[in-house]
Amino acid sequence: MPREVRERQMLDAAVAAFARHGYQAASMDDIAEAAGVSKPLVYLYLKSKEDLFTACVRREIGALVAAVRQGTRERGVSADQQLWNGLTAFFAHTAARPDGVAVLHRARTQGEPIAREVAAMRVEVLTLVTELLAQAAQDAGCDGALAEREVSGLAHALVGAAESLAEWANTQKAQRADAAPSAKETAATLMNFCWAGLENLTKGARWVPAPR
Known part of the structure; x- marks a missing residue:
């Protein structure tokens, strides 16, 4: 062999x-x-066992990043469509490889240099998502200040939510396969959560706490 x-x-x-x-x-x-x-x-x-674990982490990182990049590769479409494509690809990948998701989650607590490699993967995905959200804000006619001040925060929130939703969807599948949401359903949940908020921001409709 x-x-x-x-x-x-x-x-x-x-x-x-x-x-x-x-x-x-x-x-x-x-x-x-x-x-x-x-x-x-x-x-x-x-x-060694450490080298074996490192090889597993690197393989799963590469596969996940490649899936997201493949999903956002389509050109000539709007930023929200690219983000939708990327999220759908992300959730399809995490649903197909739940063990890989679990390994990456465990790797964050393994210390250096493994945790650093997982952090670098998140930065790569965050950069891609930030670019898409910034483009969407620009397409909507927002000023540069909004993109610089708030889009980065939204990107971090979206990526963190995507990771959490992937774990939730895989847990649902493990408990009852026929009740688990599809990749598109999970992506739609996150798009509704994120995009509605971004749309309000682009229109200047920000939430503010009530005066006390």
Whole structure:
């Protein structure tokens, strides 16, 4: 069997184990057995448990970013359509790879340098979302101050909400598959939450607290 195929099997087994048990509790014996290889072969290919976990995180980061970028690649469409495409691609990917989502979530607490790589992924996605929201504000005729002052905050809120919604949707699916929302339904929930607020901002209709 080609090395790349066998290594993919190892990573698939490791992602499932790390997602289910966490880094510390995941067993290299169980990973090797699930991959259909010997434990020495896992160490030969991936050197250590830490290196195996790092390889899993990097693979899932690459796959997630590629899915989002692919979703927003269509040109000649409005910024909101691009954002919709990107969110739909994001939720389709996270629904198809729930173990990968769980591994990335666990990786945030693993310390350097793993947490730094996950943070860099979020920055890349945040930059893309910020650009789309800024373009939407510009298309709506907003002044530059709004884009600079508020769009960045909206982008952070949207990305954080997307991560939380992905975990929620996967939990729903795990509990009852036929009741889980589709990727488009989840994306529509977030678009309604975000886009309605952005539209009000572009029209100058900001929420303010009542005087006390």
